[in-house]
Amino acid sequence: MAASKPRTVIVLAACGFLLAGLGYASPSSASPGSSDSTGTDGCSAGARTLAQPGSHLYPEVGNGGYTSVHTLVHMVYDADTNTFLTGNQVVLTQRATQCLTNFSLDFERRSNNAAEGPNMAVQSVTVNGRAARFRFAQPAYPGDANGPDDPNPAAREASQTNPAGGPDHNPLPPACTPQLLSDKASARHSLNGTQCPANKLVITPAQPIRDRANFEVKVNYTGRPGVHNDGDGGREGWWRTPNGGFVITEPIGTQAWMPLNNYPTAKPTYDFSDTVTAGRTVVANGVLGSVRHNRPDNQFPGGSVTWNWRSTAPIASYLVENSVGKFHLTERTADNGTRYYVGQDASISAERQKENLAIMNEHQDITEYESLFTGAYPFASNGVFVGTPKVGDQMEMQTMIVFDNSRIDTSTFYHENMHQWWGDNVGESSIEMTFFKEGMAVVSEMLFAARKAEAKAGGPQSKKGQAAFQASLVKQFDRIYRSKGKFWTVAPSNPDAFNLFDDSNTYNRPGAAYIALRQILGSTNFTQALQQIQRAYGGGTITEPQLEAAFAHWLPVQTGTCRARLSQFFRQWFDTAYPAGGGKDRPQLTGPGLTGPGFYSAGGGCA
Numbered sequence: 228m229a230a231s232k233p234r235t236v237i238v239l240a241a242c243g244f245l246l247a248g249l250g251y252a253s254p255s256s257a258s259p260g261s262s263d264s265t266g267t268d269g270c271s272a273g274a275r276t277l278a279q280p281g282s283h284l285y286p287e288v289g290n291g292g293y294t295s296v297h298t299l300v301h302m303v304y305d306a307d308t309n310t311f312l313t314g315n316q317v318v319l320t321q322r323a324t325q326c327l328t329n330f331s332l333d334f335e336r337r338s339n340n341a342a343e344g345p346n347m348a349v350q351s352v353t354v355n356g357r358a359a360r361f362r363f364a365q366p367a368y369p370g371d372a373n374g375p376d377d378p379n380p381a382a383r384e385a386s387q388t389n390p391a392g393g394p395d396h397n398p399l400p401p402a403c404t405p406q407l408l409s410d411k412a413s414a415r416h417s418l419n420g421t422q423c424p425a426n427k428l429v430i431t432p433a434q435p436i437r438d439r440a441n442f443e444v445k446v447n448y449t450g451r452p453g454v455h456n457d458g459d460g461g462r463e464g465w466w467r468t469p470n471g472g473f474v475i476t477e478p479i480g481t482q483a484w485m486p487l488n489n490y491p492t493a494k495p496t497y498d499f500s501d502t503v504t505a506g507r508t509v510v511a512n513g514v515l516g517s518v519r520h521n522r523p524d525n526q527f528p529g530g531s532v533t534w535n536w537r538s539t540a541p542i543a544s545y546l547v548e549n550s551v552g553k554f555h556l557t558e559r560t561a562d563n564g565t566r567y568y569v570g571q572d573a574s575i576s577a578e579r580q581k582e583n584l585a586i587m588n589e590h591q592d593i594t595e596y597e598s599l600f601t602g603a604y605p606f607a608s609n610g611v612f613v614g615t616p617k618v619g620d621q622m623e624m625q626t627m628i629v630f631d632n633s634r635i636d637t638s639t640f641y642h643e644n645m646h647q648w649w650g651d652n653v654g655e656s657s658i659e660m661t662f663f664k665e666g667m668a669v670v671s672e673m674l675f676a677a678r679k680a681e682a683k684a685g686g687p688q689s690k691k692g693q694a695a696f697q698a699s700l701v702k703q704f705d706r707i708y709r710s711k712g713k714f715w716t717v718a719p720s721n722p723d724a725f726n727l728f729d730d731s732n733t734y735n736r737p738g739a740a741y742i743a744l745r746q747i748l749g750s751t752n753f754t755q756a757l758q759q760i761q762r763a764y765g766g767g768t769i770t771e772p773q774l775e776a777a778f779a780h781w782l783p784v785q786t787g788t789c790r791a792r793l794s795q796f797f798r799q800w801f802d803t804a805y806p807a808g809g810g811k812d813r814p815q816l817t818g819p820g821l822t823g824p825g826f827y828s829a830g831g832g833c834a
């Protein structure tokens with residue numbers, strides 16, 4: 228592609244000159260079948276995925292050639308009919324990382340789930356205020372040398388596996404993850420080899436965008452938002468409720484209600500200015516700025532209300548919250564300045580709301596407890612919201628934790644709150660890294676159980692209490708370590724879409740690994756490592772090598788053999804798939820006080 232040319236001042240100047248002279252890239256320079264993917268003189272199409280070549284875990288999401296700086300969600304939403312109305316738009320401020328002839332967003336305007344899926348249409352797109360051409364395209368597999376508009380249909384196939392559909396079917400990697408309509412194991416490979424839907428919104432501005440220029444993209448769209456069918460048969464996105472919508476979106480469901488750069492490394496800051504049916508409440512990320520009541524108009528004969536929320540902290544694609552309904556919402560400011568929000572759907576029974584509230588009121592205590600291990604709370608606000616749909620999921624939406632099915636439980640509250648540091652502030656560098664933040668969230672549940680044991684035995688100041696705390700962690704570790712069956716068969720760092728959210732590989736195994744790591748480093752060094760990672764990577768994302776290097780830095784014995792042994796530890800726990808049952812080969816380096824031969828002392832141990 229043309230982008231392989233060095234980015235020099237001369238190229239930029241040529242690019243700017245072309246704009247004035249020619250507007251769009253000249254047709255003669257375009258290759259057949261990709262009329263807008265080949266530009267001129269150093270300008271080219273942005274990549275249409277951020278997944279690594281060969282990825283078989285949602286390889287279709289993310290967009291390159293620019294970074295996402297800020298997003299204004301300007302929603303105009305009729306909560307009675309669950310419809311985005313005229314004027315509904317997102318305004319995306321982006322920064323080019325190359326000279327761009329065109330670029331893309333992820334937007335799922337229609338779905339194979341007719342009942343709950345989205346049904347939306349784009350009316351217009353502008354770039355820097357000027358009308359831009361747009362079209363919807365299928366993704367091609369990441370790394371396709373023929374470019375994002377590869378005319379070969381085999382380059383645009385869905386599959387859980389690489390190659391797509393198995394070696395006899397197609398030698399190429401998959402271009403997207405199948406959207407399963409069932410979570411039954413028999414459905415797992417049912418859509419392998421089918422064509423990917425056209426969910427890439429490709430935008431061609433009136434003139435190419437210079438490298439390093441900030442540019443503003445407005446997308447006007449209307450219609451019904453909905454849910455995305457995930458590769459494990461789960462559904463995420465915008466759930467219809469009697470009085471509005473309930474938003475819970477990991478891993479890629481945000482694209483079923485708004486166009487965006489739908490990859491976890493894209494972390495713009497956000498403003499929400501949502502105009503909705505009068506009498507409805509919006510809960511979103513960040514801090515609530517203002518609520519304005521509007522007179523009746525053509526679109527809202529009964530009047531409307533505009534809710535303004537703002538997050539000056541960057542938010543990853545799957546953590547954007549924007550639920551609408553009849554909610555009870557309260558706000559208070561803690562003595563340390565953090566604003567706490569508590570919300571519940573008003574249709575939840577008074578008795579249940581009271582039970583929920585008793586748990587929700589622990590939010591500050593949980594936050595302060597977790598910060599003892601993992602450092603100061605990273606955001607200006609924190610919130611929790613309980614909605615009514617039975618989604619089968621609770622989620623760490625940034626600064627606005629969301630529970631479904633009208634109820635909250637304390638252990639899961641610890642889990643989701645721990646994500647505010649792990650996943651939200653320090654994000655995953657790819658969807659393959661989901662295990663890194665889920666493991667830390669599992670650690671918080673283990674800490675909660677240990678905290679209860681400690682309190683029962685005399686509290687944190689007593690020797691008995693401290694011993695009970697440690698004994699609880701060892702017991703919880705052992706319970707996971709003894710797991711049999713298929714527990715050890717998937718490497719946490721290499722899931723497919725069907726098992727991405729399985730307890731074994733994404734939750735309990737990395738959770739147990741962190742507890743073992745705490746033994747190896749010592750509790751003080753472990754805490755130091757967590758806090759240093761927060762300082763170094765907060766607001767951004769972390770890769771697996773960066774994570775492991777940060778822990779290695781706090782290894783108390785800094786010899787070559789000990790560091791090599793720690794690398795082996797990570798390989799065993801994070802990167803290795805074992806036979807069913809784990810057998811004798813399952814992770815052995817589990818540290819003193821936990822099962823296994825030990826890290827420092829046993830045969831082959833380091834010193």
Ligand SMILES: [Zn+2]
Binds near residue numbers: 643
């Ligand atoms: Zn989690």
